[in-house]
Amino acid sequence: MTGLWTLFYKELLRFWKVSLQTILSPVASTLLYLLVFSQVLEEHIQVFPGVGYTAFMIPGLVMMAMLQNAFSNSASSLIQAKMGGSIVFLLLPPLAYWEFFTAYVAAAVVRGVVVGIGVLLAGWWFAPVTLTQPLWVLAFTLLGCGVLGAMGVIAALWAEDYDQLAAVQNFLIMPLTFLSGVFYSIHSLPPFWQALSRFNPFFYMVDGFRYGFFGVADVSPWASLSIVSGTFLALSLATLQLLKSGYKLRN
Amino acid sequence: MIPAIQIKEVHKRFGSLHALRGVDLSIERGEFFALLGPNGAGKTTLISLLAGLARADSGSLTVMGHDVVRDYQASRRALGVVPQELVYDAFFTVREMLRFQSGYFGLRNNDAWIDELLENLGLTDKADIYTRTLSGGMKRRVLVAQALVHKPEVVVLDEPTAGVDVELRRGLWDFIRRLNREGHTIVLTTHYLEEAEELCSRVAMLKQGQVIALDTTANLLRGQTQAQVKLRLNPPRLPEALRPWLMDEADGCFRLALPGYADLETVLATLRAEGVIVEDVEAAKPALEDVFLRIMGEAA
Numbered sequence: 271m272t273g274l275w276t277l278f279y280k281e282l283l284r285f286w287k288v289s290l291q292t293i294l295s296p297v298a299s300t301l302l303y304l305l306v307f308s309q310v311l312e313e314h315i316q317v318f319p320g321v322g323y324t325a326f327m328i329p330g331l332v333m334m335a336m337l338q339n340a341f342s343n344s345a346s347s348l349i350q351a352k353m354g355g356s357i358v359f360l361l362l363p364p365l366a367y368w369e370f371f372t373a374y375v376a377a378a379v380v381r382g383v384v385v386g387i388g389v390l391l392a393g394w395w396f397a398p399v400t401l402t403q404p405l406w407v408l409a410f411t412l413l414g415c416g417v418l419g420a421m422g423v424i425a426a427l428w429a430e431d432y433d434q435l436a437a438v439q440n441f442l443i444m445p446l447t448f449l450s451g452v453f454y455s456i457h458s459l460p461p462f463w464q465a466l467s468r469f470n471p472f473f474y475m476v477d478g479f480r481y482g483f484f485g486v487a488d489v490s491p492w493a494s495l496s497i498v499s500g501t502f503l504a505l506s507l508a509t510l511q512l513l514k515s516g517y518k519l520r521n
Numbered sequence: 522m523i524p525a526i527q528i529k530e531v532h533k534r535f536g537s538l539h540a541l542r543g544v545d546l547s548i549e550r551g552e553f554f555a556l557l558g559p560n561g562a563g564k565t566t567l568i569s570l571l572a573g574l575a576r577a578d579s580g581s582l583t584v585m586g587h588d589v590v591r592d593y594q595a596s597r598r599a600l601g602v603v604p605q606e607l608v609y610d611a612f613f614t615v616r617e618m619l620r621f622q623s624g625y626f627g628l629r630n631n632d633a634w635i636d637e638l639l640e641n642l643g644l645t646d647k648a649d650i651y652t653r654t655l656s657g658g659m660k661r662r663v664l665v666a667q668a669l670v671h672k673p674e675v676v677v678l679d680e681p682t683a684g685v686d687v688e689l690r691r692g693l694w695d696f697i698r699r700l701n702r703e704g705h706t707i708v709l710t711t712h713y714l715e716e717a718e719e720l721c722s723r724v725a726m727l728k729q730g731q732v733i734a735l736d737t738t739a740n741l742l743r744g745q746t747q748a749q750v751k752l753r754l755n756p757p758r759l760p761e762a763l764r765p766w767l768m769d770e771a772d773g774c775f776r777l778a779l780p781g782y783a784d785l786e787t788v789l790a791t792l793r794a795e796g797v798i799v800e801d802v803e804a805a806k807p808a809l810e811d812v813f814l815r816i817m818g819e820a821a
Contacts, residue, residue, distance in 0.1 A: 283612075363622070
């Protein structure tokens with residue numbers, strides 16, 4: 271287990287050493303959304319009864335920031351190692367593929383959680399929100415960040431340069447997070463987009479996470495939990511299989 | 522005794538390129554072994570297969586008796602590789618890199634050995650400096666330290682002295698020789714054939730993915746039957762009859778490759794007959810480089 275712990279610690283230290291870019295910067299940019307949207311829309315929209323729009327948005331923004339940063343952490347660390355050649359330092363030792371997976375995904379979860387706490391604390395200043403059901407919050411935090419951490423590993427394994435990875439980030443991750451109900455309830459969407467949203471696993475992450483704050487959600491939190499857990503399991507198995515086969519690493 | 526490295530009938534293709542064509546090689550424990558060959562001969566591919574950085578299409582490779590695929594954890598523990606590429610992780614200092622590398626090999630509290638490595642490789646004053654800020658030669662030393670951090674029984678150095686100054690080269694070889702004396706098996710690829718000649722007891726030559734020569738360095742040099750002589754002539758003119766033996770000429774000196782030293786008499790007689798005076802004669806020692814060029818030429 272020393273190998274796993276070392277790689278996990280190394281991954282934590284990597285983002286901690288550039289925390290201005292990896293923690294403060296995403297917190298600051300999420301706050302800009304909050305500032306602009308709360309100013310413009312607070313008076314006009316009430317999604318859940320008794321919940322102001324700013325308060326409604328905070329859990330969604332926290333989740334969005336966590337998901338994007340969990341993805342970025344594993345993806346950018348791995349692509350940098352691949353492009354720069356330092357991946358060899360991980361391929362020469364006797365690290366098992368599951369240790370590799372666990373360390374990268376766990377570090378991605380930690381980065382997501384740290385950024386999430388930052389956004390939540392800063393969001394408090396705009397509208398205090400309470401965690402009415404913290405276990406739901408915790409479950410969706412860990413699973414959501416885990417899914418994105420695994421997706422980051424897959425994307426960085428697949429990508430052959432920074433451009434390809436940026437394409438995944440901009441054309442897959444960004445649209446899926448923006449169209450996941452961060453800024454709205456899917457009930458406010460036309461039927462077609464509402465139906466389409468139900469195929470987006472990110473929607474269940476945001477919806478379940480928000481349930482932990484307000485006790486209200488678009489779909490049952492148990493349904494969300496099943497879908498997000500299933501997604502995590504499927505992606506984990508896929509990532510483990512890719513790592514085991516040495517896909518684009520050992521050839 | 523189980524050999525340090527055993528390679529049997531190994532084939533590797535990259536698309537249409539048949540990089541390794543049935544390589545068989547056994548390297549005994551404690552050897553200082555050279556793997557030589559021109560660019561593209563398959564040396565680095567063979568090292569990659571040993572290290573598990575790539576997988577063979579067929580055949581088997583073992584390190585200290587451990588199969589590199591089935592028993593990869595044990596084989597990697599027994600192997601330390603200094604890669605050819607000058608790679609580093611920009612985020613970390615030299616000491617951090619060495620501690621991480623120790624941890625990946627399952628070693629905690631390895632600082633005493635890390636300090637010894639730093640000392641022996643002249644890196645002590647660079648320990649807390651970011652690797653990215655080091656010169657090329659220093660980065661190379663860090664790679665050597667990283668390869669040795671788990672005290673591997675077999676050490677493979679892929680072109681370790683490429684672009685490295687003379688002082689470091691000396692220091693590095695002194696250290697590697699010490700490791701070899703202590704029982705570590707050393708496998709080296711290098712473009713500097715005089716290094717291989719000086720250090721290695723046995724040599725394999727690879728060409729186009731095949732081992733075309735495998736023998737002790739001494740035997741290979743003995744097999745170099747040609748006698749080489751360097752003559753300074755006055756006037757600086759080589760008679761036509763001797764032209765077929767000419768290897769090269771410079772500044773009035775002619776280097777001849779004769780079938781044997783007995784033919785030296787013929788050379789001197791021809792020169793006397795032509796009125797050419799021999800001002801200086803030097804018998805050139807056969808070098809591994811000449812053996813290498815001859816063998817590579819024969820295999821063409």
